[in-house]
Amino acid sequence: xxxxxxxxxxxxxxxxxxxxxxxxxxxxxxxxxxxxxxxxxxxxxxxxxxxxxxxxxxxxxxxxxxxxxxxxxxxxxxxxxxxxxxxxxxxxxxxxxxxxxxxxxxxxxxxxxxxxxxxxxxxxxxxxxxxxxxxxxxxxxxxxxxxxxxxxxxxxxxxxxxxxxxxxxxxxxxxxxxxxxxxxxxxxxxxxxxxxxxxxxxxxxxxxxxxxxxxxxxxxxxxxxxxxxxxxxxxxxxxxxxxxxxxxxxxxxxxxxxxxxxxxxxxxxxxxxxxxxxxxxxxxxxxxxxxxxxxxxxxxxxxxxxxxxxxxxxxxxxxxxxxxxxxxxxxxxxxxxxxxxxxxxxxxxxxxxxxxxxxxxxxxxxxxxxxxxxxxxxxxxxxxxxxxxxxxxxxxxxxxxxxxxxxxxxxxxxxxxxxxxxxxxxxxxxxxxxxxxxxxxxxxxxxxxxxxxxxxxxxxxxxxxxxxxxxxxxxxxxxxxxxxxxxxxxxxxxxxxxxxxxxxxxxxxxxxxxxxxxxxxxxxxxxxxxxxxxxxxxxxxxxxxxxxxxxxxxxxxxxxxxxxxxxxxxxxxxxxxxxxxxxxxxxxxxxxxxxxxxxxxxxxxxxxxxxxxxxxxxxxxxxxxxxxxxxxxxxxxxxxxxxxxxxxxxxxxxxxxxxxxxxxxxxxxxxxxxxxxxxxxxxxxxxxxxxxxxxxxxxxxxxxxxxxxxxxxxxxxxxxxxxxxxxxxxxxxxxxxxxxxxxxxxxxxxxxxxxxxx
Numbered sequence: 166x167x168x169x170x171x172x173x174x175x176x177x178x179x180x181x182x183x184x185x186x187x188x189x190x191x192x193x194x195x196x197x198x199x200x201x202x203x204x205x206x207x208x209x210x211x212x213x214x215x216x217x218x219x220x221x222x223x224x225x226x227x228x229x230x231x232x233x234x235x236x237x238x239x240x241x242x243x244x245x246x247x248x249x250x251x252x253x254x255x256x257x258x259x260x261x262x263x264x265x266x267x268x269x270x271x272x273x274x275x276x277x278x279x280x281x282x283x284x285x286x287x288x289x290x291x292x293x294x295x296x297x298x299x300x301x302x303x304x305x306x307x308x309x310x311x312x313x314x315x316x317x318x319x320x321x322x323x324x325x326x327x328x329x330x331x332x333x334x335x336x337x338x339x340x341x342x343x344x345x346x347x348x349x350x351x352x353x354x355x356x357x358x359x360x361x362x363x364x365x366x367x368x369x370x371x372x373x374x375x376x377x378x379x380x381x382x383x384x385x386x387x388x389x390x391x392x393x394x395x396x397x398x399x400x401x402x403x404x405x406x407x408x409x410x411x412x413x414x415x416x417x418x419x420x421x422x423x424x425x426x427x428x429x430x431x432x433x434x435x436x437x438x439x440x441x442x443x444x445x446x447x448x449x450x451x452x453x454x455x456x457x458x459x460x461x462x463x464x465x466x467x468x469x470x471x472x473x474x475x476x477x478x479x480x481x482x483x484x485x486x487x488x489x490x491x492x493x494x495x496x497x498x499x500x501x502x503x504x505x506x507x508x509x510x511x512x513x514x515x516x517x518x519x520x521x522x523x524x525x526x527x528x529x530x531x532x533x534x535x536x537x538x539x540x541x542x543x544x545x546x547x548x549x550x551x552x553x554x555x556x557x558x559x560x561x562x563x564x565x566x567x568x569x570x571x572x573x574x575x576x577x578x579x580x581x582x583x584x585x586x587x588x589x590x591x592x593x594x595x596x597x598x599x600x601x602x603x604x605x606x607x608x609x610x611x612x613x614x615x616x617x618x619x620x621x622x623x624x625x626x627x628x629x630x631x632x633x634x635x636x637x638x639x640x641x642x643x644x645x646x647x648x649x650x651x652x653x654x655x656x657x658x659x660x661x662x663x664x665x666x667x668x669x670x671x672x673x674x675x676x677x678x679x680x681x682x683x684x685x686x687x688x689x690x691x692x693x694x695x696x697x698x699x700x701x702x703x704x705x706x707x708x709x710x711x712x713x714x715x716x717x718x719x720x721x722x723x724x725x726x727x728x729x730x731x732x733x734x735x736x737x738x739x740x741x742x743x744x745x746x747x748x749x750x751x752x753x754x755x756x757x758x759x760x761x762x763x764x765x766x767x768x769x770x771x772x773x774x775x776x777x778x779x780x781x782x783x784x785x786x787x788x789x790x791x792x793x794x795x796x797x798x799x800x801x802x803x804x805x806x807x808x809x810x811x812x813x814x815x816x817x818x819x820x821x822x823x824x825x826x827x828x829x830x831x832x833x834x835x836x837x838x839x840x841x842x843x844x845x846x847x848x849x850x851x852x853x854x855x856x857x858x859x860x861x862x863x864x865x866x867x868x869x870x871x872x873x874x875x876x877x878x879x880x881x882x883x884x885x886x887x888x889x890x891x892x893x894x895x896x897x898x899x900x901x902x903x904x905x906x907x908x909x910x911x912x913x914x915x916x917x918x919x920x921x922x923x
Contacts, residue, residue: 199356200376202339203346209339211359211372217242220276221358222314225305227322228282231261231635232268238421239320239362241571243280245533247273251280261635264292265301267308278314281305288328295337298322298329302341309354310345316356321368331371339375364420417601419557420564423574426593428581432457435492436536436576440523442545445500446477447484454538454580458496462489466496472724473681481518483526485683495530497523504546513555516541520559525662527572529655534574542589543580549592553577557600566662637786642749645784650738653782655686658729665735677730677805679917682778689777690852690916691722693791694830696772702900708835711843717922720834723847724919733808737854737913744787744858744891753786754859757894762862764896768828769793788857788892792826792904794914795833795850801917804851809912820893821869821880823905824912826855832901834922845922852916855904858891865897871907 199208216224216239226239232255234240244251254270261284262268268282283301286292302319309317319338323329342357361369417424431439431454441449441458447470449455459466469486477500478484484498499519505512519540527535540556541547560575579590635641651661652668658678659668669675682690698720704713748754758766769791773779783789796804811823818825827833830850837848861873872890874882891911895903906912 200380202343202379204350205346205352205354207342207346207352207354208356209342209359209376210356211369211376212361213363213365213369214360215242215363216318216320216360217246217275219318219358219360221316221318221356222277223279223281223305223309223312223317224272224275224277225281225283225317225319225322227285227320227325227327228268229261230263230284232258232282234282235571238325240282242573243275245573247271247275247280249273255282259635260638265297265304267301267304269308277318279309279312281308283322285323285327285329287326288323288330294323294329295333298334299337299341302338303345306342306345306354306357307349310349310352313353315353316358317354318358318360321359321361321365321372324365324368325362331368332375334368335371335375338372339379343379363418417597419561419600421570422560422564422572424557424560424577424597425574426577426579426590426597428579428586428590430457430580431536431538431578432461433492434536434576434578436534436574437493437532438495438497438523438527438530438535439488439491439493440535440537440540441496441498442538442540442543443498443500444477445480447471447474447498453543455498458491462491462496465489469684470498473684473687481515481522483519483522485526485530487684493536495532497526497535499523501541501545501547504541504548512547513551516547516552516555517559520556521563524559524563524567524572525660526657528567528570529657531571533571534576535572536576536578538578538580539589539593542585549585549589550596553593553596557596561600637753639749639752642745642753642786646742646745646749650735650742652729652731652734653778655778655781656680656727656729659731665731665738668731669735675731677728677733679726679805680729682725682727682916686727686778687722687725689774689779690725690918692774693769693772693779693852694720694722694793694918694920697768697793697829697831699829699831699900702829702831703834705900706835708832708840710840712835715843715845715922717845719923720830720920721923722918722920726917726919728805728915728917730805730808730913734913736808736910737856740908740910741784741787741789741856744789744856745784747858748787754788756785756788757857757860760860760862760894762864762896763860763894764898764902783854788860790855790857791852791915792828792855793830793833793850794824794826794853794912795836797836797838798847798849801849801851804914805917808909809853809914810909811907812909818868819866819903820863820895820905821867821907823869823893823907824855824909826853826904826912827901828904829901847919847921850918850920851914852918854913854915855906856891856911857894857904857906858911860892860894861890862894862896866895869893869905869907 199210201208216226224243226243227237228234228240229236234244234251234255250271250273255268258268262282264284264286266284270280270282272278272280283305285298285301286294288294302322305317321331321334322338324331324334338359346352359372361372441455443449443455444451449459449467449470466486466489470484473486474484478498480500480502482499486496486498488494488496499522501515501519502512523535537556539549539552541552542549556577564570577593579586579593649664649666651664652659654661657680659675700718703709703718757763767790770785773791779791783791794809809824833850834848837850838844859875861878869880871880872893873880874884874887874889876884876887891906893905895905
């Protein structure tokens, strides 16, 4: 029968208008109810709750095969609370795990002893999914019992993105527990807790129905094998989650995102990111919120705005800066127009765009917490209910379209001064209540629809966002070859939420964009440029003629812009995929330091900060590297639009007509102005992506029409079944090495650097 345990759990309640505060003060309690199964009478408890707060001896959680715990909602939540012990233990599985395997890791700060990470295939992909699930559950039970554990907690395995039918998972899980209990009557296991995500009504109802069925059978002396039981009360613990936020108070949730409304000054708020509503010119000394933020942050904040966004921003867009003296890592600045009551529908669009852009940027920055003011409710005169409704709609939409969001906490900070703050706070609380109390069936239907679209996209792109093979393996290369090319995840205009093909199909006029980079990327590019600068070679060589007359020894980086050109990057990405295909058969390409005749590593790659955007979407496994390319300013716009073209290289070039690049910024500086007109004015050079692939090292000047044959080392050969190198590296003891490709799709001009000689 269903017995009551001593463990109780709290859920902060909410209701409409004035009832909300009362229900939070009068917190509801629920108790676990137990169904004894099998000869060992293992007690099964079905609970709506949070796996990361479960106090069982062992917690079971699904993860990707490569044990990238940041990809799944549940595994990410466990990782955040567990700390470094869990990450360290995952390194004990360098090749990840296969379907049916268990990775046993320490629990760290979690209230359990062990965590079992398991991998499951997507339902319907031909892996005998149900049999695999059954074997996996039994193996987890056996392992926990062998470790003399008394309790183990399972989620509703596979019922999320993997799309396992909830009723079959419920039946399989309880049947496995029952079989195990019958076969191991002396097991140490006393409790198996099934923890269902609090918004997953379908899975909860399926497990509840399965438990009812087994309880009914037990009462008639049926299959459970334990004592007869009567089901006197409905099975169900409606919620066991108690959410606390870092700044105090309870929080409700929109999907996986905890949302809370609090009073205070946003300039003093603790969050990874705070949002600032300011003017388009980004002059923060204009009073109000911006000035308060500037005072807390210090003058460096204004300096970064002036340097990185000299022309300000447009309405609805955001500028990203560091947090400096604030209790945040970053600040997202945006501008809104004054409220126009006669055009209320159109007036909401900039606000919606502003909030959506902040959330998208937060995903790119891997942000966990973000704090908004009550946008527009001050001097811009937005009605509080309109502001609240728009902001919560954007949060809900973001949650629905980004199910694996890294954002876990959103704070709405009400400025507790003036005569309107109470009304503003009440309006936001009321609108949040409406979102939370929307019809459950409608939410479930929308969630299923969104989930189906995500799965459809995953299937279309070979499950590129859900299951990635272990890094660097042949299967990993195949995975990258199969996927539809997308932009890098840090692009801000042509974002990676859809494929490059879709971006081009959605519009007939996808123009290249020049985007000022954020401070972190600026510093990364600056570091690479200055670290590879070789002052001893300034003015040396035939291409440096005239530079000695300028008497400079270094350069100063003034500006860095990112080039977002969908057409060029798609061509580059497709060429890169060809190299992934080669590597899927032969393995990773040899790095330059291991190539015969090479004098060592590539300088640019050796100086790229590992935590910067420059390291996020680059693949040294196929010898993709960043390189410098100098050019006169009048040609820069043409390169941005059309790319680098080997056909325009000089016929007398050292290694033939190709696209040339350098690992040293000093070498590229030689081409920033004509030999006949050297000046100290601002100059341009590109930091380009270059897919070098299989490299051929040449020790002497030699004109190639293409990279040479891998057998005879000639560019024009008659070898049978010949294959060719992908690039030539001139490494003959000159001042600088030359890097040359003969296919323009092997390069992409991603960053334009503006600098002066000093």
